[in-house]
Amino acid sequence: MAKAALSGGWIFFPRLPCVFHSERMLWPLFFLVTAIRAELCQPDAENAFKVRLSIKTALGDKAYAWDTNEEYLFKAMVAFSMRKVPNRETTEISHVLLCNVTQRVSFWFVVTDPSKNHTIPAVEVQSAIRMNRNRINNAFFLNDQTLEFLKIPSTLEPPTEPAVPVWIIIFGVIFCIVIIAITLLILSGIRQRRRKNKGPAEGEDAEDKRATAVTVENGIPCDPLDMKDGCLNDAFMNEGERLTPL
Amino acid sequence: MACALEPEPLAEDSGDERPKWDNKLQYLLSCIGFAVGLGNIWRFPYLCQTYGGGAFLIPYFIALVFEGIPLFHIELGIGQRLRRGSVKVWQIISPYLGGVGLGCFTMSFLVSLYYNSILMWVLWYFLNSFQHPLPWSTCPLDLNRTGFVEECQGSSAVSYFWYRQTLNITADINNSGAVQWRLLVCLATCWVIVYLCVIRGIESTGKVIYFTALFPYLVLTVFLIRGFTLPGATEGLIYLFTPKTQILRNPRVWLDAATQIFFSLSLAFGGHISFASYNPPRNNCKKDAVIIAVVNSMTSLYASIAIFSVLGFKATNDYGHCLDRNIHSLINTFDLPDQSVSRDDYLAVLEHLNATHPARVAQLHLRSCHLEDFLDKSASGTGLAFIVFTEAIIHMPGAPVWAVLFFGMLFSLGLSTMFGNIEGVITPLLDLGVLPRSVPKEVLTGVTCLICFLLALCFTMQTGNYWLEVFDNYAISLNLIVFAFFEVVGVVYVYGMKRFCDDVEWMTGRRPSLYWQVTWKLVSPLLLLSIFVAYIILLAQKSPSYRAWNPLYEHFPARQEKLYPGWVQVICMLLFFLPSLWVPAVALAQLLAQRRGQKQQLVRPQLQDGHAC
Numbered sequence A: 001m002a003k004a005a006l007s008g009g010w011i012f013f014p015r016l017p018c019v020f021h022s023e024r025m026l027w028p029l030f031f032l033v034t035a036i037r038a039e040l041c042q043p044d045a046e047n048a049f050k051v052r053l054s055i056k057t058a059l060g061d062k063a064y065a066w067d068t069n070e071e072y073l074f075k076a077m078v079a080f081s082m083r084k085v086p087n088r089e090t091t092e093i094s095h096v097l098l099c100n101v102t103q104r105v106s107f108w109f110v111v112t113d114p115s116k117n118h119t120i121p122a123v124e125v126q127s128a129i130r131m132n133r134n135r136i137n138n139a140f141f142l143n144d145q146t147l148e149f150l151k152i153p154s155t156l157e158p159p160t161e162p163a164v165p166v167w168i169i170i171f172g173v174i175f176c177i178v179i180i181a182i183t184l185l186i187l188s189g190i191r192q193r194r195r196k197n198k199g200p201a202e203g204e205d206a207e208d209k210r211a212t213a214v215t216v217e218n219g220i221p222c223d224p225l226d227m228k229d230g231c232l233n234d235a236f237m238n239e240g241e242r243l244t245p246l
Numbered sequence B: 001m002a003c004a005l006e007p008e009p010l011a012e013d014s015g016d017e018r019p020k021w022d023n024k025l026q027y028l029l030s031c032i033g034f035a036v037g038l039g040n041i042w043r044f045p046y047l048c049q050t051y052g053g054g055a056f057l058i059p060y061f062i063a064l065v066f067e068g069i070p071l072f073h074i075e076l077g078i079g080q081r082l083r084r085g086s087v088k089v090w091q092i093i094s095p096y097l098g099g100v101g102l103g104c105f106t107m108s109f110l111v112s113l114y115y116n117s118i119l120m121w122v123l124w125y126f127l128n129s130f131q132h133p134l135p136w137s138t139c140p141l142d143l144n145r146t147g148f149v150e151e152c153q154g155s156s157a158v159s160y161f162w163y164r165q166t167l168n169i170t171a172d173i174n175n176s177g178a179v180q181w182r183l184l185v186c187l188a189t190c191w192v193i194v195y196l197c198v199i200r201g202i203e204s205t206g207k208v209i210y211f212t213a214l215f216p217y218l219v220l221t222v223f224l225i226r227g228f229t230l231p232g233a234t235e236g237l238i239y240l241f242t243p244k245t246q247i248l249r250n251p252r253v254w255l256d257a258a259t260q261i262f263f264s265l266s267l268a269f270g271g272h273i274s275f276a277s278y279n280p281p282r283n284n285c286k287k288d289a290v291i292i293a294v295v296n297s298m299t300s301l302y303a304s305i306a307i308f309s310v311l312g313f314k315a316t317n318d319y320g321h322c323l324d325r326n327i328h329s330l331i332n333t334f335d336l337p338d339q340s341v342s343r344d345d346y347l348a349v350l351e352h353l354n355a356t357h358p359a360r361v362a363q364l365h366l367r368s369c370h371l372e373d374f375l376d377k378s379a380s381g382t383g384l385a386f387i388v389f390t391e392a393i394i395h396m397p398g399a400p401v402w403a404v405l406f407f408g409m410l411f412s413l414g415l416s417t418m419f420g421n422i423e424g425v426i427t428p429l430l431d432l433g434v435l436p437r438s439v440p441k442e443v444l445t446g447v448t449c450l451i452c453f454l455l456a457l458c459f460t461m462q463t464g465n466y467w468l469e470v471f472d473n474y475a476i477s478l479n480l481i482v483f484a485f486f487e488v489v490g491v492v493y494v495y496g497m498k499r500f501c502d503d504v505e506w507m508t509g510r511r512p513s514l515y516w517q518v519t520w521k522l523v524s525p526l527l528l529l530s531i532f533v534a535y536i537i538l539l540a541q542k543s544p545s546y547r548a549w550n551p552l553y554e555h556f557p558a559r560q561e562k563l564y565p566g567w568v569q570v571i572c573m574l575l576f577f578l579p580s581l582w583v584p585a586v587a588l589a590q591l592l593a594q595r596r597g598q599k600q601q602l603v604r605p606q607l608q609d610g611h612a613c
Helices: A002-007 A018-040 A055-062 A068-083 A122-131 A133-139 A166-212 A234-241 B024-035 B038-042 B044-050 B053-082 B086-093 B095-127 B150-154 B157-166 B181-198 B202-229 B233-241 B245-249 B251-264 B271-277 B285-334 B346-356 B358-363 B371-376 B382-394 B399-432 B441-460 B464-475 B477-508 B514-541 B566-603
Strands: A049-053 A096-099 A106-111 A147-149 B545-548 B560-563
Touching: A049 A122, A068 A096, A068 A106, A068 A122, A068 A133, A122 A133, A166 B095, A166 B181, A166 B441, B024 B202, B024 B271, B024 B285, B024 B399, B038 B044, B038 B251, B038 B285, B038 B382, B038 B399, B044 B053, B044 B233, B044 B251, B044 B285, B053 B086, B053 B233, B053 B245, B053 B251, B053 B271, B053 B285, B053 B477, B053 B514, B086 B095, B086 B271, B086 B399, B086 B477, B095 B157, B095 B181, B095 B382, B095 B399, B095 B441, B095 B464, B095 B477, B095 B566, B150 B157, B157 B382, B181 B202, B181 B399, B181 B441, B202 B233, B202 B285, B202 B399, B233 B285, B233 B371, B245 B251, B251 B285, B251 B477, B251 B514, B271 B399, B285 B346, B285 B358, B285 B371, B285 B382, B285 B477, B346 B358, B382 B399, B399 B441, B441 B464, B464 B477, B464 B545, B464 B566, B477 B514, B477 B566
Parallel strands: none
Antiparallel strands: A049 A106, A049 A147, A096 A106, B545 B560
């Protein structure tokens, strides 16, 4: 019926009996109103926005079908968003008009003012939708990418960054480990060198001690030189006294 | 002086012990680690793909057999026989050839500088891989949070992360910009890690090399297995290895194969000579040379299989996304139901729509999607590692794990190569006795690392990447070929082929066969000479230009080709010629010293009867 109004402007209404004279007046009015309302919601109309839903992409098997009930919910969400705008608290669901619903699931909508003659400026609708985008998305289980309002840019959520960037933490760990390892290596190197320096000096003491220490042969400690024989060969006894440090 | 060339006393070090390898495996792993580097991962697969896939293996193996293995054997043999670092070896062979050793030392030094700067970038990516989602997977938001940063939107998230958030690159090499503190911190860490590993020379690197040389193989295997399970891997591999034999007619292929073998084995740096000098005198250097060279080439092949299976996955993924974008456009324009066109139906639907509504379809400017186009997108060098591969990793499930493994592998590959480079710097310094003997080795390595770190700060500036390309293209390529040529000629003709063969027979127990003698005497020198000439011709034809990342360029994200300014060209020429000048300079100095010595001998009455030293 609305399309007929758009195409021609000539409206044919059935002949009604005279008794319904008042209703007869109402019919043209009804069609006129529908016509005007229809004109308000058109693709690329003033203050109209296109909406595109990708339900199957978002939900896969759990996708619901888009029917008039969903449209009703959509109108309700838009009306709800408008009611949050100051001066627009009286927006009703009937003020939101939908048209050109396609199989894609895309459609156009406008929001009219209470007089139903004019549409609310796009800027107000845009800001209202942006404020409540999250609620609208959640009502349909969709997100910014699957429920698109063309011409209404969504505010993107910045990625949550921790207080200290991750890389600094890992860097700190690695750096500390490496510095500790270097310090340990340097210290052990110094200790080794000190031992090597002391080594020749200690060697002399050891040689003297050996001359008076208990001689060990095959792991069996022998008695000191001057006491028993057995471990010591008499022929070499003179040599034992003359141990010289190398 | 001829008396310096006595055979046996060279085996003795004057007083103090030369460090030794703990076991043969350490030595082999060190040489393999030095030879196997980043080039095996990111240069060989690119060459393979560009030059006809499987067909490239033919010139590659020919170059390996006639150039790589013989040169390598000479380096190991001469180092093991003379038991000295590269500088002293050449002084011993002939004082006139001392410049070769100094040149190799300079090369090692220059390469250490910029190689560790590459590791700085690898470390930065490694540190950033420990988070999910990876920082290079999404663009940052712009100021009013309605979209992405423009530079990122125009290129891609991975390019943005590399060029802006890592390098913070300027559009021109003249604007040096500021030092990037994040990179500075990473550079310091890299040098500290290198110092930790080389602190006591091969005593310390010998322990670390077990990990750094073997870990990359583990990671490559893991990537290979994962790569094969990803969709599209087989396409990538088939595309890579399908031989296109007609490409072999292009002489460029042979040149690149020869240079790839040459640079891949890290010849003429002096590092291998140093490593071999720590061997016991009687060690089969011939077998070692063949083993290490073959392992290096096999690693290149193995790596390219792993890389290309992942890149095949990436190409398939991109192809799928291209189709999806087109399908999305069609669905939105023609109001078809959501998800009604699958990827398989796309072509049929497109045809149908083109027949019924050609004007509207043309208006959409759909990009044609072909899998081959995506497979053709190849990259080498830093482009492969930091842009292409990182993008592939984002799409793999469990991306942070793969990123950590990949950059950890790159880091250990680079680190084991750094050991060889630093060895090529430190051993000559020790042999020359730059610092007195009482100064411990740790101090020498520390001072060396510190000096290298300070000089490498130029790579942390915003133009660091441009300077790295300068170093990479001009400093090392030609000079190494010159030094390798002098190495072969020096050993074969100056030291003497017969003498060297005797030494090898003494060390290995078998005299070098005809193959070795022919390649040493004829084939390798000729090959090196022809590579040298070809390189000069190619470089003369190419204008000294670089490709800058300029967001204001009209064809952005394509890189803008700019000529090097005058002062940069001067630096390029200096880097190009100066290292090779060591050879004639030292020869000339030696000649003058000889002449002066002769004159003095004539003047002074002869008190000693030519007493041999």
